[in-house]
Amino acid sequence: MEEKKIFDEVYDLCMRAKVNSAMLSRARTEVKNRALCTFARLLRENASVILEANAKDLANAAENGVRDTMLDRLRLTDARIEGMAKGAEDIAALPDPVGKGECWTRPNGLMIRRIRVPMGVVGVIFEARPNVAADVAALCIKSGNAVVLRGGKEAIESNRAVVSLARRALAETGLPAEAIQLIENTTRASSEALMQMRGLIDVLVPRGGKGLIRAVVENARVPVIETGAGNCHLYIHADADPEMALKIAVNAKISRPSVCNACETILVNAQIAPAFLPMLKAAMDEHHCEIRGCERTREILPDVTPATEEDWDTEYNDLIVAVKIVDTLDTARIHINRYGTGHSEAIVTNDLAAAEFFQTSVDAAAVYVNASTRFTDGGEFGFGAELGISTQKLHARGPMGLDALTTEKFLVNGSGQVR
Amino acid sequence: MEEKKIFDEVYDLCMRAKVNSAMLSRARTEVKNRALCTFARLLRENASVILEANAKDLANAAENGVRDTMLDRLRLTDARIEGMAKGAEDIAALPDPVGKGECWTRPNGLMIRRIRVPMGVVGVIFEARPNVAADVAALCIKSGNAVVLRGGKEAIESNRAVVSLARRALAETGLPAEAIQLIENTTRASSEALMQMRGLIDVLVPRGGKGLIRAVVENARVPVIETGAGNCHLYIHADADPEMALKIAVNAKISRPSVCNACETILVNAQIAPAFLPMLKAAMDEHHCEIRGCERTREILPDVTPATEEDWDTEYNDLIVAVKIVDTLDTARIHINRYGTGHSEAIVTNDLAAAEFFQTSVDAAAVYVNASTRFTDGGEFGFGAELGISTQKLHARGPMGLDALTTEKFLVNGSGQVR
Numbered sequence: 001m002e003e004k005k006i007f008d009e010v011y012d013l014c015m016r017a018k019v020n021s022a023m024l025s026r027a028r029t030e031v032k033n034r035a036l037c038t039f040a041r042l043l044r045e046n047a048s049v050i051l052e053a054n055a056k057d058l059a060n061a062a063e064n065g066v067r068d069t070m071l072d073r074l075r076l077t078d079a080r081i082e083g084m085a086k087g088a089e090d091i092a093a094l095p096d097p098v099g100k101g102e103c104w105t106r107p108n109g110l111m112i113r114r115i116r117v118p119m120g121v122v123g124v125i126f127e128a129r130p131n132v133a134a135d136v137a138a139l140c141i142k143s144g145n146a147v148v149l150r151g152g153k154e155a156i157e158s159n160r161a162v163v164s165l166a167r168r169a170l171a172e173t174g175l176p177a178e179a180i181q182l183i184e185n186t187t188r189a190s191s192e193a194l195m196q197m198r199g200l201i202d203v204l205v206p207r208g209g210k211g212l213i214r215a216v217v218e219n220a221r222v223p224v225i226e227t228g229a230g231n232c233h234l235y236i237h238a239d240a241d242p243e244m245a246l247k248i249a250v251n252a253k254i255s256r257p258s259v260c261n262a263c264e265t266i267l268v269n270a271q272i273a274p275a276f277l278p279m280l281k282a283a284m285d286e287h288h289c290e291i292r293g294c295e296r297t298r299e300i301l302p303d304v305t306p307a308t309e310e311d312w313d314t315e316y317n318d319l320i321v322a323v324k325i326v327d328t329l330d331t332a333r334i335h336i337n338r339y340g341t342g343h344s345e346a347i348v349t350n351d352l353a354a355a356e357f358f359q360t361s362v363d364a365a366a367v368y369v370n371a372s373t374r375f376t377d378g379g380e381f382g383f384g385a386e387l388g389i390s391t392q393k394l395h396a397r398g399p400m401g402l403d404a405l406t407t408e409k410f411l412v413n414g415s416g417q418v419r
Numbered sequence: 420m421e422e423k424k425i426f427d428e429v430y431d432l433c434m435r436a437k438v439n440s441a442m443l444s445r446a447r448t449e450v451k452n453r454a455l456c457t458f459a460r461l462l463r464e465n466a467s468v469i470l471e472a473n474a475k476d477l478a479n480a481a482e483n484g485v486r487d488t489m490l491d492r493l494r495l496t497d498a499r500i501e502g503m504a505k506g507a508e509d510i511a512a513l514p515d516p517v518g519k520g521e522c523w524t525r526p527n528g529l530m531i532r533r534i535r536v537p538m539g540v541v542g543v544i545f546e547a548r549p550n551v552a553a554d555v556a557a558l559c560i561k562s563g564n565a566v567v568l569r570g571g572k573e574a575i576e577s578n579r580a581v582v583s584l585a586r587r588a589l590a591e592t593g594l595p596a597e598a599i600q601l602i603e604n605t606t607r608a609s610s611e612a613l614m615q616m617r618g619l620i621d622v623l624v625p626r627g628g629k630g631l632i633r634a635v636v637e638n639a640r641v642p643v644i645e646t647g648a649g650n651c652h653l654y655i656h657a658d659a660d661p662e663m664a665l666k667i668a669v670n671a672k673i674s675r676p677s678v679c680n681a682c683e684t685i686l687v688n689a690q691i692a693p694a695f696l697p698m699l700k701a702a703m704d705e706h707h708c709e710i711r712g713c714e715r716t717r718e719i720l721p722d723v724t725p726a727t728e729e730d731w732d733t734e735y736n737d738l739i740v741a742v743k744i745v746d747t748l749d750t751a752r753i754h755i756n757r758y759g760t761g762h763s764e765a766i767v768t769n770d771l772a773a774a775e776f777f778q779t780s781v782d783a784a785a786v787y788v789n790a791s792t793r794f795t796d797g798g799e800f801g802f803g804a805e806l807g808i809s810t811q812k813l814h815a816r817g818p819m820g821l822d823a824l825t826t827e828k829f830l831v832n833g834s835g836q837v838r
Contacts, residue, residue, distance in 0.1 A: 026779055106801060112789055119812055120782065202812050221637065223813040243836040251837035359830045360445055363539065371529055371833030380838065381829070382525060393538055394642040394824035395622050395814040410800070411778045412545035414790030416663040418670030419799065 010193035012179040014200040021146035025118040034094035039169035042086040053161035069072040084134035094384045098241040113411040118144035120202040126209035137166040138296040143405035146179040153186035171273040196219040227388035230343035232258030235332040237273040237349035251372040261376040265322040270404035312384035344373035365398035429612035432600040433619040439595035440565035444537040448515040455511035459504040472580035503553035513803040516821045532830040537563035539621040546627035549577035556585040562824035564600040572605035614639040633645035646807035649762035654751040656768035657690040664767040670791040680795040684741040707782030708738040715744040764790035786819035
C-alpha cells in the first residue's frame with residue numbers, strides 16, 4: 001500500500017517534468033544562459049540558507065552514526081557553494097548542443113535536417129553530495145532537458161534548498177519551474193519507482209558508488225547510462241623509459257586514489273621487471289601505498305603482500321596497487337580485457353608497433369600511450385562540464401559533456417512527395 | 420537442468436564470438452569488402468542448397484499449421500537469394516564507419532583522437548525471415564563486429580544454410596569464421612539466455628513483431644536498441660492544400676500498410692474536415708481501407724465504424740485507418756505525443772508557423788512537413804543498408820545505418836604527461 005503511494009507520487013513528479021519539458025526544450029540559448037546566471041546569483045545570495053539546511057543534514061547524519069568520509073561529501077562550505085555557482089556560469093559559457101546538425105537534399109527534392117535535440121526528461125539518482133543536484137540541474141537547463149532528481153536521504157535538506165533555487169531561477173527567467181523536480185521521499189521504493197517510469201524518463205543516470213550503479217543497471221526498465229566503475233591498468237612494456245614509467249605509475253596511482261580514473265593494477269613486462277620493480281617499490285613506499293604482487297613479482301620484491309585472484313578484479317580506490325609480471329604484450333591485453341571495466345588503460349613504451357597494437361586491441365573508453373590514466377575527464381579532454389564518465393558503449397563512451405544529454409531528430413520538408 | 424544446459428551453450432557461443440571479435444574489429448576495409456563479395460558469390464553458387472534447406476522449413480511449418488503470411492516471410496526464392504547477395508555487395512560498396520573521427524591537441528601536448536570503433540559483439544533475435552540472417556551478417560562484417568544470431572524455429576534450416584556460407588566467406592578471406600555464431604536451439608530459454616549475457620553481448624537488437632520487441636526490452640540485461648514500433652500520424656492542418664493532403668494520406672496509409680512507417684491515424688482540423696473527409700472517404704473506399712472515426716468524424720461520415728480509445732493506440736499494419744477531428748494544432752500535438760511511438764509523424768500545411776511548431780514540438784525520430792511518413796527508411800534517407808529504425812532516443816534514433824553498429828574510443832598519446 002505504502003509502495004503504491006510512493007509509486008504514484010513519483011509518477012506524478014515525472015509526469016509534471018514531462019509536461020514542462022516541452023517548453024524548456026524549445027527555449028533559446030540566451031534564455032537558458034540567463035537562467036543559469038540567475039541560478040548562480042541565487043546560490044550566492046542564499047548561501048546562508050543553504051548552509052543552514054546543510055547543517056541540519058550534517059546533524060542528522062552525525063546522529064545516525066554516518067562515517068566521516070560520507071560526512072565530508074555531504075558538507076557544504078562557502079567555497080563549495082561558490083563552486084556550484086561558478087559551475088553554473090561555466091555551463092552558461094559552453095556552446096549549446098541543441099540545434100546543431102547537418103542537412104542534405106534527396107534526389108526527389110526532400111530536404112532532410114538531422115539535428116540534436118534535448119532528450120526530454122533526464123532522471124538522476126545520486127548519493128550524499130548535494131553539489132550533484134546543482135551540477136545536474138545546470139547541465140539539464142543548458143541542454144533543454146527537464147530533470148527528476150532523487151538524492152540520498154542524508155542530503156535531503158540541502159538538496160531541497162538547492163533545487164528550490166534552481167526552480168526560482170527558471171521561474172524568474174520565464175521558464176517552467178516544474179521542469180526541475182526533486183523526489184523528497186528517499187526510501188528505496190522511490191528510487192525503484194523512478195527506474196520503472198517507461199515513457200516518462202528518457203534516460204536515467206546513476207551517480208555514485210558501485211552498489212548504486214549496479215542496482216540501477218540491473219533493475220531499471222528505462223534507458224540507463226552506466227558511469228564510473230574504473231578498474232584501470234598501466235602496462236610497462238619492455239621498451240619503456242623507466243623514469244617515465246615510474247612518473248606515470250606514481251601519478252596514476254597516487255595523485256587521487258579515490259577517483260575512477262586512478263590506476264589499480266600495474267602490469268610489468270618480465271624483461272624490464274628486475275630493473276623497474278625495485279624503483280616502483282621505493283616510490284610506492286614513500287607514498288605509503290601497499291603493493292600486492294603476483295608470485296613472480298614476489299621473487300623480485302619478497303616483502304610485498306601476495307595478490308589473489310580477487311585483487312585483479314578490485315577497484316581499490318585506495319593506496320593499494322596490484323602488480324603482475326607478464327611475458328608479452330598480448331598477455332597484458334588479455335588480462336586488461338578480462339578484468340578491466342572499459343574505462344582507462346595505459347601503456348608506457350617507445351615501441352611504435354606495441355603502442356599501436358595496445359591502442360587498437362584494448363577495449364576501453366580511453367587508451368593511453370605514455371600518459372597517465374588520470375587524464376580521463378571532461379575538463380582535461382576540453383569538453384567543459386561533465387555529466388560523468390560512461391563505461392558503456394551505447395550512446396556515449398568516456399567523458400560525457402552536454403552532447404550526451406541530447407538525441408537527434410530528422411526534420412524532413414517536402415512539397416507533396418509520396419513514395 | 421535443461422535450462423542450465425541451454426544457458427551454458429549460449430554462453431559458449433557468445434564467448435567464442437567475443438574471442439574472435441578482436442581480429443574482425445581490426446580487419447582492413449578491403450579485407451572486409453572481399454569477405455562480403457565472397458559471401459555474395461557463395462550465396463549465388465549455393466542457391467539450390469539454400470532452397471533445399473528452406474523447403475524443409477516450409478514443409479515443417481505447413482505441418483505445424485503456420486499461417487500463410489508467416490509462410491510468405493519464411494519462403495526463399497531465387498529472387499530473394501539474389502536480393503541477399505546483392506545486399507551484401509551493396510554493403511561492400513558503402514563507406515566503412517570504423518576509424519572515422521576527429522583529433523585535437525591539448526595545451527599540455529596530449530594528442531587526443533576520438534574515433535569510431537566496432538561495438539564488439541552484436542546479438543540479434545529475429546523471427547521467421549531468413550534474409551535477416553544474411554543482412555545482419557553482412558552489416559556486422561562491414562562494421563567489424565562479431566555477431567550472435569538467434570532466429571525463429573520456423574527458419575532454422577534456412578538460417579543454418581545461410582550462416583554456414585557467411586562463415587565460409589570469412590574463412591576464405593582469412594577472417595575468423597567463429598565471429599559469426601548461430602544459436603541452433605530455438606526454445607524460449609535460448610533467447611532468454613542471450614538477453615542475460617552481460618559483458619559478452621555489447622548490444623542486442625530485436626528484429627520482428629511487437630511481442631518480440633517488448634519481451635527483449637523488458638527482460639534484457641544487456642544494452643538493447645529498440646526498433647520498429649510505428650504508430651504514425653498524419654495531421655491535416657486547416658491551411659493544407661486538400662489535393663496534396665489526400666495524395667499524402669493515401670500514400671502513407673495504402674502504399675504498404677504492413678510496414679512500421681505506414682500511417683495509422685489521420686488527425687483532421689475541424690475547419691477543413693467538412694471539405695476533406697468526404698474526399699478521404701472516397702479514396703479509402705477505392706482502396707478497400709476501413710475508416711474508424713471519432714464522433715465528430717461520424718457527423719460528417721455517418722457510415723464509418725466508431726473509433727474507440729483502443730484505436731488511437733493501435734498500429735493496425737493493415738487496411739484500416741483511424742480518423743479524428745481536432746480543433747487546434749496543439750490538440751494534434753498532444754494526441755501525437757500521447758499515442759505515438761516516436762517513429763514518424765507528418766503535417767500537411769502551407770502555414771510556416773504551424774509547420775515549425777509541429778516539427779519542434781512533436782517528439783519523434785522523423786517529423787515531416789508536406790511529405791509521406793513512408794520515407795522513414797535508410798535507403799530513402801540516403802544511408803544505404805539499414806539495420807532497422809530505432810524508436811528510442813539513446814545511441815541511435817530513426818533509420819540506423821552502419822554507424823549505429825559502432826561506438827567511439829579515445830586514443831590519447833603523450834610523452835610522459837602526468838596530472
